[in-house]
Amino acid sequence: MSTSNKTAAKKGGVISGLLHNQICIPLAALLALVIFNLVMDPSFFEIKMGYSSAGDPVLSGYLITILDNASELVILAIGMTLVTAASGGQDISVGATIAIAGSVVLRVLCGTESRPDELQAPIFVAFLICCLVAMLFGAFNGVLVSYFNIQPMVATLILFTAGRSIAAWINNNELPIIDDAVFGYFGNFIPGIPIPTPIFIAVACMILIALTLKFTTLGLYSQAVGINPHSSRLNGIDPAKVKLITYIILGLCVAVAGFIKVSRFSTINYSVVAKDIEMDAILAVALGGNALSGGKFNMGASILGAYVIQFLTTTLYKFNVVSSALPAYKAVVVIILVVLSAPVVRQKLNEIFKKFNERKTAEKPTDGPNKGAKEAA
């Protein structure tokens, strides 16, 4: 296979080479969405400069909306990719733990009052405590998975079920509302800067993870553990520890995402905040062409996958799809994308592509019957 790939790459050139790269799947999906929107309505890509009610400059347009709203998902996708790679399973509790993280932020800022006149603690402190709590919950999941060897989906089912009740309990079932302009900056705009703040936060997280993967062994170790924990152990890596660390990192991602979520509206609704976001996060990892059974991963592809999902959602809103049919449309697109990204299908596509190239380079009539025989086989 590898030798034939090489020859195909030589003959076929760039496109075939790209097909072997994992990032081509989300890229192709993104391209398809972009072309679709370009054909249907080019104004989709318009970005306008306007002013908010408060008189601050803001950029608006579908692209900005997509980048803005995808931020939490992108941040989650980073953590989810690591967890998937190391433990070969997914954390389905991220939506519920976002509710917990958000609730902690509000609890620290509001104290016991549900409508405080002034903040009870600096926002920075609230953020730190929220990070700590979310990492603790991440560690809880991580310990169950790594030391007790429980299936990740089963282990995280505990917080998936209980998380939103815990979040409500943290604030005594109250729904606190924060009346502080600065707190709203993180989920909306900083006055004078026309780009939504969540975009900056997402970019910061991307840079941070890129540096971490480049300068530490986190990426190498988590892939090694995901591919074969026993041989990693023989090579001096503690698989349990590596798995635990990935869950704690996911916890940190959850904290950041939860902080943005509560900042958007300066309040929380435990039962609906970040609802079903775990499915989108897992989908982003799958769309990125990463094996959900663990092992090798491509962080950039996951992140791109997250943006594709938000692009799709916004496109569906734009075209005013009947609300009851919305999940069906999404499902169809997801099926196509996931099937295309399946290794079996990709291999088949590669073969077809290769044949196409061979036919082009060697257009001899004697090749004809040979081709037919191959296709029949």
Added chain:
Amino acid sequence: MKKFLAMLLTVMMVLGLAACGGDDTPATGGNEEQTLIKVGIINNDPNESGYRTANDKDMKATFTEENGYEASFAYSLKNDEQIAAAQKFIQDEVDYLLISAAGTAGWDSVLTDAQNAGIQVILFDRTIDADESLYVASIVSDMAKEGQTAVDWLTAQGLDEYKVVHIQGVMGSSAQIGRTGALDAAVAANDNWTMVTQQTAEWNAETAQQIVQAVIDSGEEFNVIYAENDDMAKGAVAALDKANITHGVDGDVIIMGFDCNKWALEELLAGNWNYDGQCNPFQASYINEIIQGLEAGNAPAEKVVIMDEKGFDAATITQEDVDQYGI
């Protein structure tokens, strides 16, 4: 080690016995006070929404010992767990069973058991698919009426043109069906009413914001936002604020919400929104009245009691309304 384990087990057994003994004492104490009416209350999880929290608080405030009740509570969002709780209450021989069912089906056998045990069943908030003879009364909100009240209010505004952005709740929920129905009918019946967009935000503020943002980005004009709960109206308003579109009293866009959360009524009072429809969570006083009637030997006049529900207008709302009706 074995000795320690044996000790531990012994201690636990003794503690277990003590716990049993502890359970017995209040039970015998309870028998002495025959006057208390025993009610078993099965409700949805109070964390579900502001509505449910207010509903649960109201129940707990009404069915107290001072008012002559001995109340036990069971919470679940799952039908089978609620039915199991009902069976337990029947074994405990409660006098009344109050149920806000999570699902409509599967209640027949347990309600028949209750009837055979001489327990009166009162449904609140939600109805179920069971024979009417199995319960004495049901106290519910009429969601269709809530929608109609809101649409009537909107009609009375006398706009030249109604271009409505309609944000729906979770599809198939009774609140969504009722509140959507009235608006759909109005749009179909009037030529000057158009539906700019109709999407479900599943009660989620953020999704609502995205939907309205998509409408704004498309450049389509609209002058009414009809959101099926307060959270979604809030999300819609956030999108408007971002785009510098005025809303509320004297604004370009009329904002309508439902549920009467306290903060939402305050938005109304400040003139940022125009209308908020009530979904009354205070059924306890109705139930109390019915139970007192039954104790005195009078059956309730109507089997299905539909609660009074108001709609608040930003022009007429007062601080008293906010304090009294805000949940």
